[in-house]
Amino acid sequence: LTKLDTMTESLNIEYHVKRLVFIALNTSNTKVEASEKLKISERTLHSYIQAYDLVKQGNKWGFKN
Secondary structure: OOHHHHHHHHOOHHHHHHHHHHHHHHOOOOHHHHHHHHOOOHHHHHHHHHHOOEEEEOOEEEEOO
């Protein structure tokens, strides 16, 4: 990879938001706690859950197939 390729990869904001939402949901007991960790509203968290097709599978969150 060139320096430009690495820079482009790190600027993929959607990838990072998706990853942070996933981690926050899986390390929190509730959606309220996850939204507080992310410093976003519960409504915004709900929008991200829908946008990224996240579903609760038992005690953990995962992606729809």
